Amino acid sequence: MSASDPSLTDELLEDVRVAVYQSLARTGRLPDPDQLVSIAGSAKRVTAAIEQLAQQRAWALGPDGSIELAHPFATRSFGYSVMSATTLWWGGCCWDSFAIPHLVPDCGPTIIAGACPACDRPLVWRVDTHAPPSGPERAHFLVPTSRMWDDVIHTCSNQLLFCNDECIDAWLQRTGYDEGYRMDLATLWRFAAEWYAGRLERGYRRREPAEARSYFHEVGLRGAFWGLPEVPRQAEVR
Numbered sequence: 001m002s003a004s005d006p007s008l009t010d011e012l013l014e015d016v017r018v019a020v021y022q023s024l025a026r027t028g029r030l031p032d033p034d035q036l037v038s039i040a041g042s043a044k045r046v047t048a049a050i051e052q053l054a055q056q057r058a059w060a061l062g063p064d065g066s067i068e069l070a071h072p073f074a075t076r077s078f079g080y081s082v083m084s085a086t087t088l089w090w091g092g093c094c095w096d097s098f099a100i101p102h103l104v105p106d107c108g109p110t111i112i113a114g115a116c117p118a119c120d121r122p123l124v125w126r127v128d129t130h131a132p133p134s135g136p137e138r139a140h141f142l143v144p145t146s147r148m149w150d151d152v153i154h155t156c157s158n159q160l161l162f163c164n165d166e167c168i169d170a171w172l173q174r175t176g177y178d179e180g181y182r183m184d185l186a187t188l189w190r191f192a193a194e195w196y197a198g199r200l201e202r203g204y205r206r207r208e209p210a211e212a213r214s215y216f217h218e219v220g221l222r223g224a225f226w227g228l229p230e231v232p233r234q235a236e237v238r
């Protein structure tokens with residue numbers, strides 16, 4: 001990794017970031033390389049800007065140094081397609097996929113499809129911004145928030161939707177992974193709804209850890225997995 005290039009101002013980095021996000025939102029694809037060159041001044045500076053933005057966690061790079069995950073968008077399959085009337089996206093994890101219809105302005109209802117990681121059954125949901133989809137499926141998140149960015153590609157690859165709890169059990173047994181965190185579709189939908197708000201516009205600011213924790217709590221997530229205090233079961237009001 002090269003050291004950060006001092007000629008890349010915050011403003012220029014933000015121009016590059018927004019161009020990438022706007023293109024992904026509009027088309028599901030990265031912008032034309034020429035467009036980024038015209039913003040940054042040269043191909044070398046584009047590479048440096050993309051690297052610097054990766055260090056700031058604007059996105060995650062693949063082995064070849066290209067953008068692989070610009071949450072909630074991916075540039076390769078992470079297991080989920082998200083389809084609107086006009087656009088087809090790769091969602092990152094299930095959380096990212098559910099976030100896309102909330103984030104992309106006026107995209108209308110989407111069809112999100114994937115396969116159960118345990119039994120390979122095809123799963124599909126119609127997701128819009130009005131109400132969570134209904135269904136028995138359950139999401140399982142493997143990596144706790146405190147370690148999410150240790151290897152964000154691994155983290156995202158393991159935020160998955162299953163047919164039900166039995167399929168999560170079978171998958172944990174097969175992979176040897178420890179139990180992470182399970183949630184229903186309604187919680188996943190609420191969790192995804194506002195998380196990425198503002199990311200397509202200039203001046204987006206990532207949530208501070210305390211802000212993130214209060215968002216997690218607000219949408220119904222509980223316990224140490226989310227950096228929240230453990231709630232004794234009998235004390236939980238439902």
Ligand SMILES: [Zn+2]
Pocket residue numbers: 116117118119120121162163164167
């Ligand atoms: Zn299944």
Ligand SMILES: [Zn+2]
Pocket residue numbers: 071092093094095096155156159
């Ligand atoms: Zn993700």
